[in-house]
Amino acid sequence: MLLLGVIATFFLFxxxxxxxxxxxxxxxxxxxxxxxxxxxxxxxxxxxxxxxxAVFANxxxxxxxxxxxxxxxxxxxxxxxxxxxxxxxxxANPANVQHILKTHFNLYxxxxxSNTIFSDFLGSGIFNVDGDNWKLQRQISSHEFNTKSIRKFxxxxxxxxxxxxxxxxxxxxxxxxxxIDLQNVLERFTFDNICKIAFGFDPEFLLPSMxxxxxxxxxxxxxxxxxxxxxxxxxxxxxxxxALDIGSxxxxxxxxxxxxxxxxxxxxxxxxxxxxxxxxxSRLLNSCLLSETxxxxxxxxxxxxxxxxxxxxxxxxxxxxxxxxxxEKEILREIREKSESPxxxxxxxxxxxxxxxxxxxxxxxxxxxxxxxxxxxxILPDGTFVKxxxxxxxxxxxxxxxxxxxxxxxxxxxxxxxxxxDTVTGKWIFIPKDAxxxxxxxxxxxxxxxxxxxxxxxxxxxxxxxRHFRVVPTIEKGSEPVYNAFLTSKMIGGFQVRIERRDD
Numbered sequence: 001m002l003l004l005g006v007i008a009t010f011f012l013f014x015x016x017x018x019x020x021x022x023x024x025x026x027x028x029x030x031x032x033x034x035x036x037x038x039x040x041x042x043x044x045x046x047x048x049x050x051x052x053x054a055v056f057a058n059x060x061x062x063x064x065x066x067x068x069x070x071x072x073x074x075x076x077x078x079x080x081x082x083x084x085x086x087x088x089x090x091x092a093n094p095a096n097v098q099h100i101l102k103t104h105f106n107l108y109x110x111x112x113x114s115n116t117i118f119s120d121f122l123g124s125g126i127f128n129v130d131g132d133n134w135k136l137q138r139q140i141s142s143h144e145f146n147t148k149s150i151r152k153f154x155x156x157x158x159x160x161x162x163x164x165x166x167x168x169x170x171x172x173x174x175x176x177x178x179x180i181d182l183q184n185v186l187e188r189f190t191f192d193n194i195c196k197i198a199f200g201f202d203p204e205f206l207l208p209s210m211x212x213x214x215x216x217x218x219x220x221x222x223x224x225x226x227x228x229x230x231x232x233x234x235x236x237x238x239x240x241x242x243a244l245d246i247g248s249x250x251x252x253x254x255x256x257x258x259x260x261x262x263x264x265x266x267x268x269x270x271x272x273x274x275x276x277x278x279x280x281x282s283r284l285l286n287s288c289l290l291s292e293t294x295x296x297x298x299x300x301x302x303x304x305x306x307x308x309x310x311x312x313x314x315x316x317x318x319x320x321x322x323x324x325x326x327x328e329k330e331i332l333r334e335i336r337e338k339s340e341s342p343x344x345x346x347x348x349x350x351x352x353x354x355x356x357x358x359x360x361x362x363x364x365x366x367x368x369x370x371x372x373x374x375x376x377x378x379i380l381p382d383g384t385f386v387k388x389x390x391x392x393x394x395x396x397x398x399x400x401x402x403x404x405x406x407x408x409x410x411x412x413x414x415x416x417x418x419x420x421x422d423t424v425t426g427k428w429i430f431i432p433k434d435a436x437x438x439x440x441x442x443x444x445x446x447x448x449x450x451x452x453x454x455x456x457x458x459x460x461x462x463x464x465x466x467r468h469f470r471v472v473p474t475i476e477k478g479s480e481p482v483y484n485a486f487l488t489s490k491m492i493g494g495f496q497v498r499i500e501r502r503d504d
Contacts, residue, residue, distance in 0.1 A: 042069060042078055050081035052233055062231075063368045063485060066090055067398040075382035076402065083233055088391040090369075092398040094405070095381040098436040100372055100392060102444035108392060111373025117229045121222050121256050124294060125301030137298060138445075140290075144283050145449045151456070153278035155344060157196045158457050161189060162464045163341075165206045170469050172208065174499040179474055181494035182318060184210070186311035186461075191216050193457065194306035198299050199266045200279030218258035223304065225252035227486035230371075263296045302450075308488035309366040310454050314461060315495050316364035317357055318471045319481060320413045322497075327415060328466070331356060334428075335467050347459045351428040355418035357458055358433075361440045362400035363413065368485035369395045370442065396439055397485070405437055470500040 043054030058065035069090075070076055076093040091097065100108045109130035122128040126137040144150060166189050173180045188206035195203050195215075205213045225248060229238050241249040270281050271292070280302060284295050321328050330352050338346040371393040378386045386392060403410055406417070419428045435443035441451045448454075465471070474496045475481060482492040 042073070043080065045081035048084065050083050050086070052083060055080075055233060060484075061482075063395075063397045063483065066369075066395055067092075067401055070395060070398045071402065075384070076404070077380065077382055077384050079384070086391075087387070088371075088393060089380075089384060089386060090393050090395050090398075091380070091382075091384070092395050092402055092405075093380075093382050094399075094434065094436040096384070097394045097399075097439055097443070099381050100394060101436070101439065101442065101446065104378065105445050107375050107378055108372035109375055111375070113373055113391065114371075118226055120253070121226050121259070122301055122304070123260075123297035125297035127301045127304065128297075137294075138449075140284065140288055141298070141449055144280060144287070145453065149278055150280070150283070151344065151453075154197055154453055154456060155460070157193055158460045159341065161193055161196075161206070162461060165189070165192070166461070167464060167468065169206070169208060170465065170499045171501075174469060174501045177498065179496050179498055182471065182497045183311070183315045183491050183495040186314050187308060188216075189461070190311040190457075191219075191307055193310075194303050196279065197306070198280050198302045199263075200270070200277050200282060201266060214258065215262050218255040218262075219303070219307070221255035222252060222259050223308070223487055225249075225255070231486075259300065260296065263300050264292065267292050267296050267299070304487070305448075305450060306454070310457055312364075312366040312489045313357065313361050313454075314458055315491055316483075316489070317360040317458075317462070318465075318497075319473060319491070319495060320360050320363070321356065321466075322471050322473050324413050327356060327413065328470075330415075331462070331466055335463050338463065340467075342460070342463055344456070347456060347463070350459050350463070351419065351430040352415060353459050353462050354430050354455065355415040355428070357455065357462070358418050358438075358440075359413060359415045362406070362438065364483055364489060365396045365400060365440050365485075366488050367440070368397040368489060369393050370439075394439060397483075399437065399439065468502060470502060472498045472500055474498060 043051040045051050046053070054065075055062070069078055070092045077089065077091040077096060080088045080090060082088055110128065111130075114128055118128045124133055126134060126141060129137070166185070169180075169185060172178075185206065188210070191205045192203055195201050203213045203215055205211070205216045228248075229235070232238055238249055241247050242253070245253060266281065267285070271285055273282075281295065281299050284290060284298065290298075321331065334350055334352045338350070342350075371391050374386045374388055374390045374392060376388050380386060380392075399405060401410055418431060418433070420431055421427070422429050435441075435447070441448035481495065484490050484492050
């Protein structure tokens with residue numbers, strides 16, 4: 001009976017795929033000449049399959065396409081018709097974002113959808129739960145992230161990785177005049193960093209040989225595959241594959257097993273060590289009575305949060321700065337006002353670099369969008385009705401590109417939009433934007449706990465790299481790298497650059 005059920009399931013999926021493929025070819029062939037015009041309209045919806053054709057046609061540029069649709073919506077909100085009558089609401093309206101993330105926070109949890117998709121990977125970690133479990137982890141994590149000792153520990157880890165690994169690799173690339181993938185280098189840097197901060201363990205992912213470290217490769221596969229589940233137009237397919245342990249779901253199961261087995265072994269090892277250390281795992285085990293499983297879930301969540309977000313932000317930052325010589329000069333001037341290895345107060349005082357990073361994340365956010373699920377019927381401030389169980393996504397990438405929010409010069413990379421000059425000292429003063437206009441670090445009760453830590457890390461890296469080197473992209477002048485995002489953003493094809501020493 002089980003075999004017959006499997007055969008019947010695959011037969012039905014085969015028919016569905018044939019139907020969709022046939023009509024997709026028709027749709028693409030009839031819309032190729034007017035694709036630029038169609039992308040500016042609300043996507044058409046059809047019975048049963050919803051807006052599948054539009055989603056399929058724009059699958060390689062979905063965030064750019066969604067941004068265009070949102071831009072042409074009068075309220076900055078639209079409802080995407082998914083398959084089998086399911087709706088997903090996308091919004092770039094700050095009033096709606098505040099409603100979701102703060103005013104009616106309890107009405108918009110992560111929901112069962114997130115738990116179903118990420119439970120095997122993140123377990124009951126802070127990014128995958130709601131209610132009392134989330135509150136407990138938030139309270140514990142907030143305390144740990146706000147201690148002076150963890151701040152000092154993070155600064156030491158970043159300085160060591162910067163001076164011992166990143167700068168020597170860049171110096172070698174400059175000497176040999178070789179082309180390197182800076183995105184890959186930065187991903188390795190931040191992975192080493194977050195593992196040291198979270199576990200007190202050095203995976204040695206950023207070495208001159210660029211080794212394919214087993215834990216890092218497994219973590220990457222687990223992250224990408226889990227993200228693909230989230231954007232799937234036909235969730236039943238991956239669910240069946242997971243139940244049967246076949247194909248891509250078998251690969252992701254194996255990767256997740258490797259990640260969780262390693263994390264659990266680190267928890268057990270730390271639990272039996274009597275010495276006090278400052279990594280997050282040791283602090284969690286020493287400060288509160290939590291089960292090994294929950295601590296494992298929390299630490300995996302911290303690695304996920306700190307692993308690619310910082311490297312993604314820096315990748316796009318170096319791309320933008322390399323194309324804006326005046327911004328680069330101003331950054332270099334600020335760096336040279338500080339010591340060779342700036343301390344915490346000096347890093348905190350780098351207002352222009354802070355603004356430059358915020359501006360790059362406005363245009364290329366590390367996380368393109370975030371989704372909640374309505375716990376009951378509701379009406380958003382712009383009048384959009386939300387039915388219970390509907391996915392509601394605030395689109396961060398689109399919000400950074402809205403003329404209504406940033407003015408007609410929104411396409412320009414201009415850090416000065418975040419700054420004011422002190423009339424007495426003439427120094428730059430950083431002026432933050434409203435968190436619901438710029439929700440790069442989320443906002444409300446779930447605002448990112450590691451925000452200050454991330455800026456500390458990024459500013460230290462910028463100060464170290466820009467002081468000594470120029471980053472010169474090899475991409476043809478006038479071209480622009482392609483932005484895509486799963487759980488975190490990527491520069492498709494990597495960021496190929498040459499490194500030049502600053503002789504001045």
